[in-house]
Amino acid sequence: MTTKINRLICAICVICGLSSCSDFLQIEPQEIIVLDKFWNEEADVENMVAGCYSTMQKEAVVSRMMAWGEFRSDNTVGGTGIENATDLSNVFKENINASNSFAKWGDFYNIINRCNTILYYAPQVAGRDPNYTPSELKATEAEVKALRDLMYFYLIRTFRDVPYYTQPYLDDNQTMNLPATPFEAVLDSLISDLEGVQDYAVRRYPANKTNYQQGRIAQDAIHALLADMCLWKQDYANAVRYADLVITAKTNAYQEQLDKMGSNVTANDRMIDGYPLINDASTIGNYYGNAYTDIFGSGASREAIFELVYLDNDQMLANAAVSTHYGNQTTFPGDVRPADFICTDVNDEVFSIFLNKYDARYYENLQPINGSRTLFGISKYAYPNTTVDLTKAEIQGDYSSAYARDHCHANWILYRLSDVMLIKAEALVEMSPDSTSATSEETTYLQQAFDIVNTISKRSNCSSGSKDLDQTNYTTKPLMQDLVLEERQRELMFEGKRWFDLVRRSRRDGNTNYLVGCVSRKGSTGGAIASKLSRMDAIYWPYHIDEIKVNNQLVQNPAFGSGENSSYERTK
DSSP states (O other): OOSBOOSTTTEEEEEOOTTSSSOGGGOOEEEEEEGGGOOOSHHHHHHHHHHHHHHHTSHHHHHHHHIIIIITSTTEEEOTTGGGOHHHHHHHHTOOOTTOGGGOOHHHHHHHHHHHHHHHHHHHHHHHOTTSOHHHHHHHHHHHHHHHHHHHHHHHHHHSSBOOOOSOOOSTTOBOOOOOBOHHHHHHHHHHHHHHHGGGSOSOOOTTSTTHHHHSOOHHHHHHHHHHHHHHHTOHHHHHHHHHHHHHHHHHHHHHHHHHHGGGOOGGGSOBTTBOOOOOBOSSSSEEOHHHIIIIIIOSOTTEEEEEOOOSOTTSOOOHHHHHHTOOSSSSSOSEEEOHHHHTTTTTTOOSSSSSTTBHHHHHHEEESTTOSSOEEEOTTTOSOEEEEOSSSSOEEEEOOOOOTTOOOOOEEEEEHHHHHHHHHHHHHHHSOSSSOOOHHHHHHHHHHHHHHHHHHHHTBOOSSOOSOOGGGOOSHHHHHHHHHHHHHHHSTTSSOHHHHHHHHHHHHTSSHHHHHHHGGGOTTHHHHHHHTTSGGGGSOOOOHHHHHHOTTOOOOGGGTTSSSSOOOOOO
């Protein structure tokens, strides 16, 4: 966010050809349109909405989603060429200062301002174009507000307090010199915003609109966002309520598919414990990896709620962030790799992350380098197909081929079904009382949460024996709190969720003890990292020094000193 908004809106990249049979998400920006010759018909609004999605797909945005949500966590360390990537290297070392390029938030505010501009002009277009109906206008507003609120949600989870505005900046002479709005106030506004538009959002796009249902914001995505936001607000009853709306919608939609299949439904097609999760077991042979291929390889699976779509077309925009950070055919691992203690967890039978050697996610998410048992790369997203081979003496993963360096077509997933199920599980645990004098209804909360975790874990358990977790190991609220976060780590590893989960836990606990305990496992630098993260301020990022210079209303995060250099104030 700079002091003056470049004529982003007055001369903006616009998507062309959307009135043709081309898919909404296949179009690249083509030309420049000036404001006073624009905003005349519904297609103009659709073009601008498409531009928001196109901007979200850019490497700068997805890289920050990864860095902000994953790279400070216990999941990752520096990989290939990290010595030449100073800013990223400093993220892993917790040597973050206000000059680190990953602290720049301009691309997110770019999207926010685009959304604000659409919301400003769309009603005027509806007044000019009789084909742009009131219901279509409201659907646009719901979609665009959700996109804007998603950007703000990333910002507050990363920086805590941020400048918050809902009016567009349309002129170079306008200055954006706003103080930061407190985290809680922004979060309340986002929830109120989404609650006001949820009923107007598109529920289901037509079947012939390829990639729309998962690649554009629909009602399920808004409810997923609300469930997540309510979890952060510690409004657990509403977190469960919104999660249930998503789960019910996904379940009903899949049941419709099963009904159409009739007698052709196979064992692999059936729901798992009543949830429409994709069975990870292959239909042929003693292999796993079916769910991995559908979710991360093919993309837009039935579990998908909202993801950034990168089409399987080398002429289209590629997922450069995944290619750079997780690797490709030319460079693997990328400049990010799994933390060592995760790599050796199963082979050394430590089982501090994975509960046993039968968790297929270990073999699907991590690929050994040259047959090593200690050095691994991140195969999730970088590889479209991974097969867990159970026919060998020892379980092993068979990896086809990573995406070519400049042609990674992996969708970046923002929300999927198991994520929302675990949001519900976490909320249920928090609704359970700490004491033993609970009502019968309250005692069921832990049971419901356990059942959810057990279902998700069971989907990936490739054992030929019992796949259920031993519930006797999780009989108290603290044990269930840990189990849910640990299952989120296993299920959502490398998906840009882990650091945010640890921050949310710290906010709830009122201290960083759990977070520090996790991050300290990264190895020799763990002690130094623990010292830096001992104060709550330090779990957020500093405002970039450029923003401080142009916006005199911003006050730097006190954990980062003045922000002028690498100084880092530690708790005395």
